[in-house]
Amino acid sequence: xxxxxxxxxxxxxxxxxxxxxxxxxxxxxxxxxxxxxxxxxxxxxxxxxxxxxxxxxxxxxxxxxxxxxxxxxxxxxxxxxxxxxxxxxxxxxxxxxxxxxxxxxxxxxxxxxxxxxxxxxxxxxxxxxxxxxxxxxxxxxxxxxxxxxxxxxxxxxxxxxxxxxxxxxxxxxxxxxxxxxxxxxxxxxxxxxxxxxxxxxxxxxxxxxxxxxxxxxxxxxxxxxxxxxxxxxxxxxxxxxxxxxxxxxxxxxxxxxxxxxxxxxxxxxxxxxxxxxxxxxxxxxxxxxxxxxxxxxxxxxxxxxxxxxxxxxxxxxxxxxxxxxxxxxxxxxxxxxxxxxxxxxxxxxxxxxxxxxxxxxxxxxxxxxxxxxxxxxxxxxxxxxxxxxxxxxxxxxxxxxxxxxx
Amino acid sequence: xxxxxxxxxxxxxxxxxxxxxxxxxxxxxxxxxxxxxxxxxxxxxxxxxxxxxxxxxxxxxxxxxxxxxxxxxxxxxxxxxxxxxxxxxxxxxxxxxxxxxxxxxxxxxxxxxxxxxxxxxxxxxxxxxxxxxxxxxxxxxxxxxxxxxxxxxxxxxxxxxxxxxxxxxxxxxxxxxxxxxxxxxxxxxxxxxxxxxxxxxxxxxxxxxxxxxxxxxxxxxxxxxxxxx
Ligand SMILES: Nc1ncnc2c1ncn2[C@@H]1O[C@H](COP(=O)(O)OP(=O)(O)O)[C@@H](O)[C@H]1O
Ligand SMILES: [Mg+2]
Numbered sequence: 001x002x003x004x005x006x007x008x009x010x011x012x013x014x015x016x017x018x019x020x021x022x023x024x025x026x027x028x029x030x031x032x033x034x035x036x037x038x039x040x041x042x043x044x045x046x047x048x049x050x051x052x053x054x055x056x057x058x059x060x061x062x063x064x065x066x067x068x069x070x071x072x073x074x075x076x077x078x079x080x081x082x083x084x085x086x087x088x089x090x091x092x093x094x095x096x097x098x099x100x101x102x103x104x105x106x107x108x109x110x111x112x113x114x115x116x117x118x119x120x121x122x123x124x125x126x127x128x129x130x131x132x133x134x135x136x137x138x139x140x141x142x143x144x145x146x147x148x149x150x151x152x153x154x155x156x157x158x159x160x161x162x163x164x165x166x167x168x169x170x171x172x173x174x175x176x177x178x179x180x181x182x183x184x185x186x187x188x189x190x191x192x193x194x195x196x197x198x199x200x201x202x203x204x205x206x207x208x209x210x211x212x213x214x215x216x217x218x219x220x221x222x223x224x225x226x227x228x229x230x231x232x233x234x235x236x237x238x239x240x241x242x243x244x245x246x247x248x249x250x251x252x253x254x255x256x257x258x259x260x261x262x263x264x265x266x267x268x269x270x271x272x273x274x275x276x277x278x279x280x281x282x283x284x285x286x287x288x289x290x291x292x293x294x295x296x297x298x299x300x301x302x303x304x305x306x307x308x309x310x311x312x313x314x315x316x317x318x319x320x321x322x323x324x325x326x327x328x329x330x331x332x333x334x335x336x337x338x339x340x341x342x343x344x345x346x347x348x349x350x351x352x353x354x355x356x357x358x359x360x361x362x363x364x365x366x367x368x369x370x371x372x373x374x375x376x377x378x379x380x381x382x383x384x385x386x387x388x389x390x391x392x393x394x395x396x397x398x399x400x401x402x403x404x405x406x
Numbered sequence: 407x408x409x410x411x412x413x414x415x416x417x418x419x420x421x422x423x424x425x426x427x428x429x430x431x432x433x434x435x436x437x438x439x440x441x442x443x444x445x446x447x448x449x450x451x452x453x454x455x456x457x458x459x460x461x462x463x464x465x466x467x468x469x470x471x472x473x474x475x476x477x478x479x480x481x482x483x484x485x486x487x488x489x490x491x492x493x494x495x496x497x498x499x500x501x502x503x504x505x506x507x508x509x510x511x512x513x514x515x516x517x518x519x520x521x522x523x524x525x526x527x528x529x530x531x532x533x534x535x536x537x538x539x540x541x542x543x544x545x546x547x548x549x550x551x552x553x554x555x556x557x558x559x560x561x562x563x564x565x566x567x568x569x570x571x572x573x574x575x576x577x578x579x580x581x582x583x584x585x586x587x588x589x590x591x592x593x594x595x596x597x598x599x600x601x602x603x604x605x606x607x608x609x610x611x612x613x614x615x616x617x618x619x620x621x622x623x624x625x626x627x628x629x630x631x632x633x634x635x
Contacts, residue, residue, distance in 0.1 A: 003517055010505035299501060302462055303562070304490025305518055306483060401463045404497065405453075 001316075004309075008316040015289075019321065022285045026325025026380060027332065029278040033271050033376050034333040035366075039340070040267045042367035044260060048226070050360040051256065052249055054129055054190060057096070057220035058229050060252065061086075061236065064245045066217060067252070072101065072172045075215040076244070086219075088239050091228040096123045096220040099206045103169035103177070105199060107157040114153060114197045116167070118206020127222050130187060130200075137161035137185030140202050147181035148200035151188045156196075159183050167199070172212035179209045190360075227371060275383055283387040286318055290391055297395065298403025311392045322384040326377045333373075340366035409569050409602065410436040410459055415468035417454050417625075428454035430625035431468070436604060438569070441596045443616035444606040451625040452606035456572045459604070460493045461485045473569055490518055494563025494571035496605075499579045501559035502547040508558045509534065509543040515565045533561035537591060553584030557591065564595070570602035577612050589615050 012019045052058055066074035083095055099118035104111060121140045125131050131139055140148050147165050149157075159165060163183050171177035181201065189195040207213055223232060229248055237246040250257040290297070297310055344365035347355065352362035417429040428451045436442065444452050457463040458470060461477050462485075470477040473492060480488055489495070502511045512530040521529075534540045537557040539550075547555055556576055563571050573592075577585035589612055595601045607613060621629040 003514075007503075007505055014505065295500060296503065299497065300503065301486065302460075302489065302495050302497075303515060304486055304493075304566075306486050309518070401457055 004313050004316045005320070007313060008320050011289075011313075011317050012321060018285060018288070022281060022321055023325045023328065025278055025281045026322055027329040029274050030326050030329025030376050030380060031332045033274060033379075034330060034373055035336055036267065036271065037372050037376070038333070038337045038366040038368070039345075039364060040264065041369075041372060042340075043364050044264065045226070045367050046360070046363075046365060048249070048260075050129075051253075053127065055194065056249055056252055057127070058223050058226055058249050059221040059233055059236070060247050061219040061221060061240065062217060062245050062247070064243055067245060067247055070100070070102075070217070072170075072210070072212065072215075072217075075099070075172070075212060075217050077214045078216040078219070079214065086236070086239070089228075089232050089235050091224055091232045092221055093224045094123060094127060094222040096120065096127045096222060097203060097216050098124075098218040098220065099203060099210065099212060099215060100217045101169065101206075101210060103167040103199070103209075105153070105157060105165060105167050107159050107163065107165060110157050112153065112156060112197070114167070114199045116169070116199045116201060116206060116209075118201050118203045118210075120203050127220065133187040133189060135186045135188045137183070139185055140200060142202065143204065144184065144202045145181065145205055146184035146201075148185050148187060149183055150195045150198035151186050152192070152195040153197055153199070154183070154186045161185060165199070167209070169210065171210040172215065175211045177209050177211065181205070227369065271379075275379055278380070279383040279387050282318065282322065282384055283390070285321075286314070286387060286391045289317070290314070290394060294398070294403045297398055298400040301398065301400040302404065307396050307398070311395050314391060314395060315388055318384055318388060319381070322380055326380050330373060330377070337366045337368055340364075341368045407438045408435050409438050409473055410434075411469075411471045412459070413469040413471075415455075415458060415470065416466050417451075417458060417463065418466045427625050429458065429465070432625075432627055434620065434627065434630070436570070436602070438602055439596070439600045440602050440604065440618060441593065441616055442604045442618040442620065443613050444604065444620045444622060445608060445613055446606075446622035446628070447608065450622040452622060453574050454625075455622070456574050456604070456606060460495060460572045461488050462495075490515070491566055492568050494560075494566070494568040496556065496559045496563050496571060496573035496576045498575045499552070499555075501562070502555055504547050507544050507546055508539060508550065508554075508561075511547070511558055512562045512565050515562055519566060529565060530561075533564055534558075536564075536595065537561045551584070552580050553588060556580065556584075556588050560588070560592065560595075564601065570604060573603065573605035575606050575608075577607060577609055582611065585609065585612060 063074040063076040078097055086095060097120055101116050103114055103116050105114045106112070121142050121144070125139065135151055140146065149159060149165065154160070157165070161183055165181045165183055167179055167181065169177045189198060201209065207215065221232065221236065223229060233246050233248050240246065300310060301307065344363035347362040347364065355362040412432055412434045415429055415432040416427065419426045419428055432455065444455060446452055454463065458465055459472070461472070461480070464478070475488070477485065477488070503514060506514060509530050512533055513526040516526040516529060531540070534543050537560055539554060539557055539561070542550060542554060547558070550558065560571070577588055580588065592603055592605075593615055596603055613619060617633050619629070619631050619633060620627060
């Protein structure tokens with residue numbers, strides 16, 4: 001192989017201009033693709049981090065069937081021991097327990113159906129951005145008997161900090177639930193559908209209200225790194241067995257996921273086109289190279305070099321060329337990505353406003369992740385192998401007698 | 407001792423439905439140690455005949471037996487190996503791999519044979535010495551004169567210690583002085599090392615050096631003469 005590498009390298013030096021042009025085209029494609037992906041995925045990474053860390057999380061555990069029918073038939077008991085047993089993977093950063101249900105909230109004349117989230121304040125605040133959204137009053141204490149209201153709901157019910165909220169609902173096992181809760185604080189939630197109907201209680205208070213001692217409906221799994229999502233989901237699902245459902249945000253927030261897919265997909269179509277052009281470029285270079293060297297390849301066959309070895313030589317040349325382009329492309333893209341990773345592009349105009357409404361910083365940090373950078377390299381190598389198919393066939397079909405008659 | 411035997415050898419090419427019989431019913435044999443010229447005008451079938459003997463082309467009919475091996479029995483990959491181990495080829499021009507130096511060109515053949523490095527080194531040095539180019543070992547073909555390139559080609563052809571060397575108009579692109587030099591070198595190798603040479607030419611001065619001259623015309627053997635010196 002050393003011999004082939006040497007020959008391949010020198011052959012690339014024969015037509016420096018063509019080698020440079022082909023390498024440059026691969027370089028450009030890899031550079032463009034990597035930087036494009038870095039921003040494209042960076043936008044989504046940023047968006048998902050914000051959206052998912054406001055409530056849903058990347059991953060949730062429920063009793064099997066809860067996602068379909070959100071009621072108390074699908075709760076599960078929970079304590080510290082079972083929690084410890086669930087730390088199956090070091091990719092799990094924290095487990096955030098919740099008891100979620102519905103209730104009818106009222107105050108004075110006004111009544112409204114609401115979502116009640118029983119939370120563990122310490123764990124919840126460590127996971128979500130909730131404390132940053134406090135508009136009035138204070139957050140719930142661990143053993144708090146009071147409630148935290150979303151802003152629009154508070155406005156609708158005409159409640160202020162210190163007032164009392166009345167809620168009635170159906171509790172665990174068909175019991176009826178009723179309770180009064182002093183309003184401790186008001187939070188401004190970014191998404192209107194949440195801001196219209198959220199009531200936070202502490203977990204003990206919620207359990208008491210619903211007579212659901214020890215029960216949970218939801219366990220949010222916080223990950224150290226979102227890229228381990230599918231892996232961790234698989235592990236958890238395996239550990240927990242069929243009594244539980246382990247759902248990723250893709251299954252819970254299906255609309256958002258559809259948007260994600262179609263947006264990222266359109267990016268791939270663009271890249272696909274770009275790579276197709278590069279693939280044809282490599283193919284063209286190869287065919288020219290073969291044509292110019294027909295006589296030489298004829299001599300090589302005549303003196304006893306097997307076609308297979310000639311094919312290896314030609315392939316080595318092109319793969320070397322592709323590698324050169326890939327490495328240079330990544331080398332060129334890295335500083336750009338690094339810069340924009342640390343100095344995010346700041347948006348202005350409507351886009352920025354929309355993002356601010358959703359509680360996000362209006363900036364796009366470039367995503368720096370070995371995974372997709374690596375994929376660009378693999379894509380170019382695959383293309384190179386595809387571009388090699390026909391040239392290799394024509395090497396095998398080369399007749400030395402014809403090649404030598406010039 | 408007979409090393410090559412051709413029986414009723416015919417090769418017909420078909421190009422755009424026109425049939426050309428390049429070699430027509432040739433029966434010949436060659437012995438070890440020969441120094442033979444194949445002569446004849448352009449298009450008389452010299453190249454085709456040499457290609458057939460060397461296992462580079464397959465006959466339309468007839469038989470080629472080299473060192474007791476009937477070439478018709480070999481697959482195309484076996485023929486490649488046959489050429490690698492038994493035949494030394496020298497063509498009219500551009501014999502060498504341009505990206506390899508003179509020494510590397512010679513070693514390349516032995517590399518294909520998986521010979522160990524030290525053996526390759528040693529043999530390449532010997533051969534460069536033998537063709538008088540020890541001082542040009544590190545030159546690429548483009549830095550060598552036509553005559554020097556042909557000498558390296560002969561050295562490369564000799565590298566695997568083949569039974570014979572087939573040279574197709576090796577002097578055609580050389581000036582008369584270089585041509586003479588090349589022929590003298592080949593003759594010396596033939597005399598001192600008993601290497602069999604079969605070469606084609608239409609240069610009378612080259613012909614003169616041969617000990618046997620086979621004249622072709624329209625793919626047939628017109629004359630087969632032993633020259634007595
Ligand atoms: N590959 C080929 N295809 C078609 N015709 C060929 C081919 N090779 C040789 N010929 C024809 O066969 C004849 C003999 O050619 P060749 O052996 O090259 O003669 P020489 O070497 O004596 O000039 C010529 O008429 C030539 O055109
Ligand atoms: Mg000829």
